[in-house]
Amino acid sequence: GNSVTQMEGPVTLSEEAFLTINCTYTATGYPSLFWYVQYPGEGLQLLLKATKADDKGSNKGFEATYRKETTSFHLEKGSVQVSDSAVYFCALIRGRGGADGLTFGKGTHLIIQP
Protein backbone atom coordinates (compact mmCIF):
# COMPACT_ATOMS: atom_id res chain seq x y z
CA GLY A 1 0.00 0.00 0.00
CA ASN A 2 0.87 3.65 0.04
CA SER A 3 2.89 5.19 2.83
CA VAL A 4 4.75 8.39 3.66
CA THR A 5 7.71 8.62 6.02
CA GLN A 6 8.94 11.94 7.31
CA MET A 7 11.39 12.96 9.97
CA GLU A 8 9.74 13.32 13.33
CA GLY A 9 10.36 16.28 15.54
CA PRO A 10 10.28 18.48 17.16
CA VAL A 11 12.80 20.26 14.98
CA THR A 12 14.10 23.39 16.67
CA LEU A 13 15.97 26.04 14.68
CA SER A 14 17.05 29.61 15.15
CA GLU A 15 15.53 32.35 13.03
CA GLU A 16 17.20 32.71 9.60
CA ALA A 17 18.53 29.14 9.68
CA PHE A 18 18.24 26.79 6.70
CA LEU A 19 15.44 24.24 6.93
CA THR A 20 15.19 20.74 5.51
CA ILE A 21 12.42 18.32 6.42
CA ASN A 22 12.90 14.93 4.81
CA CYS A 23 10.03 13.01 3.24
CA THR A 24 10.10 9.69 1.39
CA TYR A 25 7.19 7.73 0.02
CA THR A 26 6.06 4.32 -1.15
CA ALA A 27 3.28 4.18 -3.70
CA THR A 28 2.03 2.29 -6.69
CA GLY A 29 1.88 4.13 -9.95
CA TYR A 30 2.72 7.81 -10.12
CA PRO A 31 1.39 9.70 -7.12
CA SER A 32 1.05 13.43 -6.66
CA LEU A 33 2.96 14.80 -3.67
CA PHE A 34 1.98 17.55 -1.24
CA TRP A 35 3.19 19.48 1.76
CA TYR A 36 0.51 20.71 4.15
CA VAL A 37 1.06 23.03 7.12
CA GLN A 38 -0.95 23.18 10.34
CA TYR A 39 -0.69 26.26 12.53
CA PRO A 40 -1.70 25.94 16.20
CA GLY A 41 -5.42 25.42 16.64
CA GLU A 42 -6.14 25.39 12.93
CA GLY A 43 -6.86 22.93 10.15
CA LEU A 44 -4.38 21.97 7.47
CA GLN A 45 -3.50 24.28 4.59
CA LEU A 46 -1.84 23.32 1.36
CA LEU A 47 1.71 24.69 1.25
CA LEU A 48 2.89 23.31 -2.09
CA LYS A 49 2.49 20.38 -4.43
CA ALA A 50 4.11 18.54 -7.34
CA THR A 51 2.28 16.22 -9.69
CA LYS A 52 5.05 14.56 -11.70
CA ALA A 53 8.69 13.62 -11.50
CA ASP A 54 11.19 16.53 -11.39
CA ASP A 55 8.43 19.06 -10.73
CA LYS A 56 9.31 21.67 -8.11
CA GLY A 57 6.59 23.06 -5.90
CA SER A 58 7.18 26.39 -4.21
CA ASN A 59 5.28 28.81 -1.98
CA LYS A 60 6.15 31.38 0.71
CA GLY A 61 9.87 30.67 0.30
CA PHE A 62 9.43 26.91 0.74
CA GLU A 63 10.43 24.49 -2.02
CA ALA A 64 10.26 20.76 -2.65
CA THR A 65 11.26 18.72 -5.70
CA TYR A 66 9.59 15.46 -6.74
CA ARG A 67 12.42 12.94 -7.02
CA LYS A 68 11.15 9.69 -8.48
CA GLU A 69 14.56 7.98 -8.43
CA THR A 70 14.88 8.42 -4.66
CA THR A 71 11.09 8.47 -3.97
CA SER A 72 11.56 11.68 -2.01
CA PHE A 73 9.95 15.11 -1.64
CA HIS A 74 12.08 16.99 0.88
CA LEU A 75 10.88 20.41 2.08
CA GLU A 76 13.43 23.25 2.17
CA LYS A 77 13.53 26.92 3.07
CA GLY A 78 16.58 29.11 2.98
CA SER A 79 15.83 31.38 5.94
CA VAL A 80 13.10 30.47 8.41
CA GLN A 81 11.08 32.91 10.49
CA VAL A 82 9.36 32.59 13.85
CA SER A 83 6.04 32.65 11.98
CA ASP A 84 7.01 29.38 10.24
CA SER A 85 6.58 27.51 13.53
CA ALA A 86 3.93 24.88 12.80
CA VAL A 87 3.43 21.19 12.07
CA TYR A 88 4.30 20.14 8.52
CA PHE A 89 2.78 17.10 6.83
CA CYS A 90 4.03 15.37 3.73
CA ALA A 91 1.26 13.59 1.82
CA LEU A 92 0.47 11.81 -1.42
CA ILE A 93 -2.47 10.93 -3.59
CA ARG A 94 -1.93 7.73 -5.47
CA GLY A 95 -2.06 7.53 -9.22
CA ARG A 96 -5.04 6.31 -11.21
CA GLY A 97 -7.77 8.36 -9.64
CA GLY A 98 -6.85 8.78 -6.02
CA ALA A 99 -10.50 8.96 -5.04
CA ASP A 100 -9.66 7.75 -1.57
CA GLY A 101 -7.87 10.93 -0.69
CA LEU A 102 -4.53 11.76 0.84
CA THR A 103 -2.10 9.49 2.65
CA PHE A 104 -0.20 11.50 5.27
CA GLY A 105 3.08 11.20 7.05
CA LYS A 106 3.07 11.56 10.83
CA GLY A 107 3.95 15.23 10.77
CA THR A 108 7.02 17.24 11.80
CA HIS A 109 6.68 19.85 14.50
CA LEU A 110 8.90 22.82 13.63
CA ILE A 111 9.86 25.35 16.30
CA ILE A 112 11.69 28.53 15.29
CA GLN A 113 13.34 30.47 18.07
CA PRO A 114 14.07 34.21 17.76
Place this chain on the structure above:
Amino acid sequence: NAGVTQTPKFQVLKTGQSMTLQCAQDMNHNSMYWYRQDPGMGLRLIYYSASEGTTDKGEVPNGYNVSRLNKREFSLRLESAAPSQTSVYFCASSVRPGQNTEAFFGQGTRLTVV
Protein backbone atom coordinates in the same frame (compact mmCIF):
# COMPACT_ATOMS: atom_id res chain seq x y z
CA ASN B 1 -15.67 33.00 2.54
CA ALA B 2 -16.43 30.12 4.95
CA GLY B 3 -14.84 27.17 3.09
CA VAL B 4 -15.26 24.02 5.21
CA THR B 5 -17.19 24.44 8.45
CA GLN B 6 -17.24 21.85 11.21
CA THR B 7 -19.44 21.74 14.29
CA PRO B 8 -18.94 21.43 17.17
CA LYS B 9 -15.37 22.58 17.80
CA PHE B 10 -15.10 20.76 21.13
CA GLN B 11 -17.05 17.88 22.66
CA VAL B 12 -16.77 15.65 25.69
CA LEU B 13 -18.69 12.36 25.65
CA LYS B 14 -19.12 9.56 28.09
CA THR B 15 -18.32 6.04 26.96
CA GLY B 16 -21.31 4.58 25.13
CA GLN B 17 -22.88 7.90 24.17
CA SER B 18 -23.55 8.74 20.56
CA MET B 19 -23.01 11.92 18.60
CA THR B 20 -22.83 13.30 15.08
CA LEU B 21 -20.09 15.58 13.81
CA GLN B 22 -21.32 17.96 11.16
CA CYS B 23 -19.40 19.23 8.15
CA ALA B 24 -20.49 21.59 5.41
CA GLN B 25 -18.63 23.15 2.49
CA ASP B 26 -19.69 26.09 0.36
CA MET B 27 -17.24 25.62 -2.52
CA ASN B 28 -19.46 23.34 -4.63
CA HIS B 29 -16.96 20.51 -4.21
CA ASN B 30 -17.84 16.98 -5.23
CA SER B 31 -15.60 15.04 -2.84
CA MET B 32 -15.57 15.09 0.94
CA TYR B 33 -13.48 13.29 3.56
CA TRP B 34 -13.29 12.59 7.28
CA TYR B 35 -9.88 12.17 8.94
CA ARG B 36 -8.78 11.68 12.51
CA GLN B 37 -5.54 13.08 13.88
CA ASP B 38 -3.77 11.39 16.76
CA PRO B 39 -0.39 12.26 18.31
CA GLY B 40 2.44 10.54 16.46
CA MET B 41 0.03 9.08 13.88
CA GLY B 42 -0.55 11.87 11.42
CA LEU B 43 -3.99 11.99 9.79
CA ARG B 44 -5.81 8.79 8.93
CA LEU B 45 -8.80 8.54 6.61
CA ILE B 46 -12.02 7.31 8.22
CA TYR B 47 -14.53 7.59 5.36
CA TYR B 48 -14.79 9.46 2.14
CA SER B 49 -17.41 10.44 -0.39
CA ALA B 50 -16.06 10.78 -3.91
CA SER B 51 -19.32 12.32 -5.11
CA GLU B 52 -22.84 12.98 -3.87
CA GLY B 53 -24.62 9.70 -3.24
CA THR B 54 -21.50 7.59 -2.64
CA THR B 55 -19.52 6.79 0.48
CA ASP B 56 -16.60 4.43 1.05
CA LYS B 57 -14.51 3.21 3.94
CA GLY B 58 -11.05 4.56 4.52
CA GLU B 59 -8.20 3.22 6.62
CA VAL B 60 -9.93 3.30 10.04
CA PRO B 61 -13.74 3.06 9.62
CA ASN B 62 -14.61 0.82 12.59
CA GLY B 63 -16.95 2.48 15.08
CA TYR B 64 -18.07 5.18 12.65
CA ASN B 65 -20.81 5.77 10.11
CA VAL B 66 -21.23 8.58 7.61
CA SER B 67 -23.98 10.25 5.64
CA ARG B 68 -23.57 12.38 2.55
CA LEU B 69 -26.73 14.36 3.12
CA ASN B 70 -26.38 16.43 -0.05
CA LYS B 71 -23.54 17.94 -2.05
CA ARG B 72 -22.67 20.39 0.75
CA GLU B 73 -22.91 18.24 3.85
CA PHE B 74 -21.07 15.14 5.08
CA SER B 75 -21.68 13.98 8.65
CA LEU B 76 -19.76 11.51 10.81
CA ARG B 77 -21.60 9.53 13.48
CA LEU B 78 -20.24 7.70 16.50
CA GLU B 79 -22.94 5.27 17.59
CA SER B 80 -21.32 4.17 20.86
CA ALA B 81 -18.29 6.25 21.74
CA ALA B 82 -15.17 4.59 23.14
CA PRO B 83 -12.09 6.18 24.76
CA SER B 84 -10.06 5.02 21.71
CA GLN B 85 -12.09 7.51 19.67
CA THR B 86 -10.63 10.44 21.57
CA SER B 87 -9.04 12.42 18.78
CA VAL B 88 -9.18 15.54 16.65
CA TYR B 89 -11.47 15.04 13.66
CA PHE B 90 -11.01 16.93 10.41
CA CYS B 91 -13.39 17.21 7.53
CA ALA B 92 -12.00 18.07 4.10
CA SER B 93 -13.32 18.63 0.61
CA SER B 94 -11.93 18.78 -2.90
CA VAL B 95 -13.45 19.83 -6.20
CA ARG B 96 -13.18 16.25 -7.49
CA PRO B 97 -11.31 13.06 -6.64
CA GLY B 98 -7.91 12.73 -8.22
CA GLN B 99 -4.29 13.66 -8.19
CA ASN B 100 -4.25 17.30 -9.09
CA THR B 101 -6.85 18.59 -6.72
CA GLU B 102 -6.19 20.44 -3.51
CA ALA B 103 -8.01 19.37 -0.36
CA PHE B 104 -9.44 22.11 1.88
CA PHE B 105 -9.73 21.37 5.58
CA GLY B 106 -12.03 22.52 8.33
CA GLN B 107 -10.68 23.71 11.67
CA GLY B 108 -11.33 20.42 13.40
CA THR B 109 -13.44 18.97 16.20
CA ARG B 110 -11.60 18.01 19.36
CA LEU B 111 -13.44 15.03 20.87
CA THR B 112 -12.73 13.54 24.29
CA VAL B 113 -14.40 10.30 25.37
CA VAL B 114 -14.24 9.62 29.10
